[in-house]
Amino acid sequence: MKSILLSSIIFMSSVMAMSAADVYEILKQAENKFKGETSQGKFTMIVTTPDYTRTLKMESYNKGNDKALVIITSPAKEAGNKTLKIGKELWTYLRSTETTMKLPPSMMLQSWNGSDLTNDDLVRESSLYDDYDLKYLFDEKIGTELCWKIELKPKPDAPVVWGRIYYWVRQSDFNPALVQYYEENGELIRSMKFGEIKNIDGRMIPSKWIITNEKKKGHKTEFIYDDVKLDKAIPDRIFSFRELEK
Amino acid sequence: MFLILKIAWRNIWRNWRRSILTILAVIFAAFFITLMKGIQKGTFDMNIKNTLELFTGYMQIQKDGYQDNPTLNKAFSMDLEMLGTLQGNSKIKGFSPKITAFGLIGYENNSLGAAIFGIDPSRELLYSNIGSRLRKGTFLNDANINDIVIGDRMIKNLGASIGDTVVILTQAFDGSTGNQKFVISGIFKFGSNELDGMTVFMHISAANELLAMNNKINTISLFLHKIEDIPEVKKELDELMEKKAHLGLVLLPWDDILVDLKQTIDMKIISEFFYVGILVMIVGFGILNTVLMSITERFREFGVMIALGTKNYILVSAVFIETMMLTAIGLIFGFAAGYGANLYIVNNPIILPGAFTELYQELGFLPEIHSSLSSDIFIYTGIIILVVAVVVFIYPAYRLSKLTALKGIRYT
Numbered sequence: 001m002k003s004i005l006l007s008s009i010i011f012m013s014s015v016m017a018m019s020a021a022d023v024y025e026i027l028k029q030a031e032n033k034f035k036g037e038t039s040q041g042k043f044t045m046i047v048t049t050p051d052y053t054r055t056l057k058m059e060s061y062n063k064g065n066d067k068a069l070v071i072i073t074s075p076a077k078e079a080g081n082k083t084l085k086i087g088k089e090l091w092t093y094l095r096s097t098e099t100t101m102k103l104p105p106s107m108m109l110q111s112w113n114g115s116d117l118t119n120d121d122l123v124r125e126s127s128l129y130d131d132y133d134l135k136y137l138f139d140e141k142i143g144t145e146l147c148w149k150i151e152l153k154p155k156p157d158a159p160v161v162w163g164r165i166y167y168w169v170r171q172s173d174f175n176p177a178l179v180q181y182y183e184e185n186g187e188l189i190r191s192m193k194f195g196e197i198k199n200i201d202g203r204m205i206p207s208k209w210i211i212t213n214e215k216k217k218g219h220k221t222e223f224i225y226d227d228v229k230l231d232k233a234i235p236d237r238i239f240s241f242r243e244l245e246k
Numbered sequence: 247m248f249l250i251l252k253i254a255w256r257n258i259w260r261n262w263r264r265s266i267l268t269i270l271a272v273i274f275a276a277f278f279i280t281l282m283k284g285i286q287k288g289t290f291d292m293n294i295k296n297t298l299e300l301f302t303g304y305m306q307i308q309k310d311g312y313q314d315n316p317t318l319n320k321a322f323s324m325d326l327e328m329l330g331t332l333q334g335n336s337k338i339k340g341f342s343p344k345i346t347a348f349g350l351i352g353y354e355n356n357s358l359g360a361a362i363f364g365i366d367p368s369r370e371l372l373y374s375n376i377g378s379r380l381r382k383g384t385f386l387n388d389a390n391i392n393d394i395v396i397g398d399r400m401i402k403n404l405g406a407s408i409g410d411t412v413v414i415l416t417q418a419f420d421g422s423t424g425n426q427k428f429v430i431s432g433i434f435k436f437g438s439n440e441l442d443g444m445t446v447f448m449h450i451s452a453a454n455e456l457l458a459m460n461n462k463i464n465t466i467s468l469f470l471h472k473i474e475d476i477p478e479v480k481k482e483l484d485e486l487m488e489k490k491a492h493l494g495l496v497l498l499p500w501d502d503i504l505v506d507l508k509q510t511i512d513m514k515i516i517s518e519f520f521y522v523g524i525l526v527m528i529v530g531f532g533i534l535n536t537v538l539m540s541i542t543e544r545f546r547e548f549g550v551m552i553a554l555g556t557k558n559y560i561l562v563s564a565v566f567i568e569t570m571m572l573t574a575i576g577l578i579f580g581f582a583a584g585y586g587a588n589l590y591i592v593n594n595p596i597i598l599p600g601a602f603t604e605l606y607q608e609l610g611f612l613p614e615i616h617s618s619l620s621s622d623i624f625i626y627t628g629i630i631i632l633v634v635a636v637v638v639f640i641y642p643a644y645r646l647s648k649l650t651a652l653k654g655i656r657y658t
Contacts, residue, residue: 049319049421051319051419051420052421054420054421054422075422077422078422078423081423092415094413094415094423094425096425096426097413097425097426097427099352099413099425101350101352101413101415102355102357103350103357104350104357104358104359106358107350107359110417111417113417113421114417114421114422114423
């Protein structure tokens with residue numbers, strides 16, 4: 001009896017100790033850790049489906065949440081295809097037909113380059129700590145790492161698609177470990193796992209993300225950072241149509 | 247037995263006015279029910295045929311689950327065995343393979359989502375009516391496989407015109423990004439905003455290339471000579487489907503594919519069922535009236551017969567046979583009249599005047615009234631009227647079976 005009382009007091013105090021400001025700070029750190037103010041680099045995307053597995057190599061440039069450019073460098077068939085994001089809009093440049101197309105709203109929920117990300121996901125990369133109400137739940141181990149499990153519920157007027165998100169942040173280095181995305185009706189849609197913490201451009205950050213599509217069996221997408229440079233100035237002209245069609 | 251028949255026959259002619267009245271009621275019912283069913287069946291069949299022959303086909307071969315979740319990757323290859331079986335079936339008029347995908351069509355600064363149908367023009371134009379929906383330009387052909395035909399709304403939204411080059415972007419079978427240039431060679435109009443604003447028809451070889459299908463297809467549409475042959479063809483192709491079980495193929499009749507159309511027709515059949523019901527009631531009371539009258543009129547005569555030793559059941563059966571004879575005569579004339587009217591409409595379909603055209607088109611129906619001479623109609627009508635005649639006979643038969651000699655004779 002005594003021990004139950006004691007453990008519940010400890011539990012209570014640990015919850016109390018985690019103020020809303022703390023949770024906000026933890027999530028912000030985790031989110032900004034690998035995104036940086038700007039980032040540029042090379043990565044490999046491996047898409048696995050029951051029908052095929054394909055590997056794409058890409059180069060990317062990001063500036064804040066607003067501007068991004070991704071260039072496919074391999075395989076040869078698709079090399080030179082580019083995706084440009086400015087604000088909430090996406091353009092695709094197709095090398096073989098030398099055309100630039102703006103993606104219409106009807107295409108937003110289609111897969112991006114065959115991956116388990118939709119075009120909408122690229123555009124709507126909202127800042128989780130601004131659009132959601134955060135709540136620390138409890139400590140939980142993901143693999144061997146002790147993590148804080150944080151629950152995110154959308155703010156009433158936030159323009160977001162998810163009904164709920166669970167976010168596990170590693171206590172040792174504030175890196176994200178696992179994120180689960182749920183629909184309004186409580187169904188798990190996809191999970192994103194972060195792994196292989198490496199020293200990239202002077203920071204210890206996860207170099208591999210695995211997105212598992214929980215609705216489509218056997219569908220997953222892996223992103224592997226080959227080379228990343230963070231917080232380096234990127235000229236604005238990179239994110240222009242002229243550059244796109246060069 | 248023969249005597250009973252004779253009595254019944256004589257009774258009919260003893261009061262011919264009353265008999266003719268009953269016969270007329272039956273003729274009236276038989277005529278209207280056959281006409282109504284004929285028009286219903288004829289018009290629905292024509293509309294169904296029209297819809298199916300436009301594009302869908304009477305039946306389709308698809309990969310299991312494709313109907314509910316039509317993704318490009320639920321594809322299969324058509325082999326020689328399949329080709330041979332389909333060609334060898336005399337009930338199949340023809341068949342056409344299709345590739346279906348979703349993509350993006352772009353012209354200058356505009357881009358729109360597009361439902362892409364890769365079709366084999368040499369087959370499609372032979373069996374379906376798709377060519378009749380071409381409004382401008384030319385349809386696909388084997389010579390220019392990079393031509394496409396798009397809907398009139400789509401070309402307007404793109405701001406393009408015939409002869410312009412557009413780019414189509416899709417996610418191919420292997421997940422890669424397929425993109426290719428095409429020339430708009432024609433414009434079609436189906437009259438449905440969705441189809442006219444979304445659909446792109448391209449040559450199946452071009453679709454094969456664009457989508458990296460490696461000669462795989464998504465569906466085969468089967469066109470039959472007669473819609474009634476669907477169950478038989480399904481049975482005949484069972485063996486083929488079993489052989490192809492490892493491919494996970496299914497053979498779906500049209501009502502599994504065009505669920506909306508099926509539901510609309512079912513709704514209409516239910517509403518027409520009420521009209522038939524009202525008609526049946528009118529006729530039923532007519533027959534009941536005459537039969538009851540003819541019996542009560544003859545109670546005195548029946549009483550005498552019972553007094554002389556005739557059993558009640560003999561009287562009941564005599565009157566029953568009388569009723570059946572009247573019904574049969576009525577049916578023969580009613581059917582003849584109904585057949586004549588249906589035949590006339592079959593040969594001269596009624597085209598509704600302009601005001602109806604739009605209303606019908608909105609419902610997906612042609613503003614035409616057709617009819618049918620199918621034997622089902624006559625069997626259906628015959629059964630309904632016979633059942634009515636038997637049901638209304640129950641009460642008079644009951645009265646007759648309870649009749650006693652004295653009661654009958656004294657009955658005024």
